Amino acid sequence: MKYIDEFREHSLAQQLANAIKQEADNNRTYRLMEFCGGHTHAIFRYGIQDLLPDNVEFIHGPGCPVCVLPMGRIDNAIELVEQHDVILCIYADLLRVPASLGKSLLKAKASGGDIRMIYSTQDALKIARDNPNREVVFFAIGFETTTPPTAVAIKQASEQGLKNFSIFCNHVLTPSAMQAILDAPEPVSIDGFLGPSHVSTIIGSQAYEIFAQHYLKPIVIAxxxxxxxxxSSLMLIRQLNTSRHQVENEYTRAVTRTGNVKAQSLMNEVFCLRDEFEWRGLGLIPKSALKLRANYAQFDAELRFQLPAIKASDVKGCECPAILRGAKRPVDCKLLGTVCTPENPMGSCMVSSEGACAAYWSYGRLRGARTNKLSA
Structure with missing residues (x-):
């Protein structure tokens, strides 16, 4: 299958592994952060870490929007269901994310809340059309990749005159999180970044150029x-060996420098920047999330239902916040594999299909062991 089989070919993987071993300087360590959880799962699913020398280390980053969503936003969603009797439309990953007081959307659904799993924003619009006497709220979440479909849904709701449809907006921005990681009071030691691929199809590789220039960190879109x-790891190693700090694009079959200009225009038409937004593990980050513009404010569930800002603490002992900023690994968490499992998650890193803890669980890395494995 094109763009699948040839990117999993065993002999090519071995050639790349040999090239990395030859070019990696034994007298230094290469600490590479993979920003996206999709990369984390690829690394462990295919045993990539085991093919590389010990001085090439992957650092797990924010992962995905579900991972970085603060607990208070889940509390807000539960309030919508329990106190306002809305039909809440969500993506399945959100169901089991822990909320305060041991709650979750799954438990709210089991208690009679009308929570419906959907596959696209169009499903949420159809539910609103089919239930004109009920308030329907779409839990809008995602990095820049999933923001354009939400913008389309808002425009369609406006054109169709859907008075019972609104969104609970949790769309966040990748560059802001990268800046927060680099500007942290106690920053994690990072030599270079594996830039997210799907996000970059929207915002383009140019969005990262300021980080390469200002922070002197090489970035390769992977x-x-x-x-x-x-x-991409080899490209980063070559940059580091020659003291370069540029944005390079390995994923040229999908990503351009300027990105998807039409999608960017659509996002800008419907959304504007929030002053600040809380990220799990990273705290309040200025200009890091989106909200609806004033001319679409009638579709903003936070305004329609006057949702309060809720500050909630993570489960005691859960290291998910530290894992999300690269300060710790899942194996550093004492809860991993004991009280924290996919059936009983203590944090979002175990819930999300792109979470780092879920990757360690799924691919047998609970002890952090290196094994010689590559799936064809």
Missing amino acids: GFEPLDVMQ
């Missing part, structure tokens, strides 16, 4: 297949 990750 695809999600195993050979993508390995080639």
Whole structure:
């Protein structure tokens, strides 16, 4: 299958592994942060870490929007269901994310809340049309990749005169999180970044150029297949060996420098920047999330239902916040694999299909062992 089989070819992987071993300087360590959880899962699913020398280390980053969503936003969603009797439309990853007081959307649904799992924003619009006497709220979440479909849904709701439809907006911005990681009071030691691929199809590789220039960190936009990750790692190592700090694009089959200009225009038409937004593990980050513009404010669930800002603490002992900013690994968490499992998650890193803890669980890395494995 084009763009699948050839990016999982065993002999090419071995050639790349040999090239990395030859070019990695034994007298230094290479600490590479993979920003996206899709890369984390590729690294462990295909045993990429085991093919690389010990001085090449992957650092897990924010992962995905579900991972970085603060607990208070889940509390808000539960309030919508329990106190305002709305039909809440969500993506399935959100169901089991822990909320305050041991609650979750799954438990709210089990208690009679009308929570419906959907596959697209169009499903939420159809539910609103089919239930004109009920308030329907779409839990809008995602980085720049999933923001354009939400913008389309808002415009369609406006054109169709859907008075019972609104969104609970939790769309966040990748560059802001990258800046927060680099500007942290106690920053994690990072030599370079594997830039997210799907996000970059929207915002383009140019969005990262300021980080390479200002922070002197090389960034390589990497695809999600195993050979993508390995080639991107080699490109980062070559930059570091020659003291370069540029944005390079390994994922040229999908990403351009300018990105999807039409999608960017659509996002800008419907959304504007929030002054600040809370990220799990990273705290309040200025200009890091989106809200609806004034001319679409009638579709803003936070305004319609006057949702309060809720500050909630993570489960005691859960290291998910530290994992999300790269300060710790899942194996550093004492809860991993004991009280925290996919059936009983203590944090969003175990819930999300792109979470780092879920990757360690799924691919047998609970003890952080290196094994010689590559799936074809």
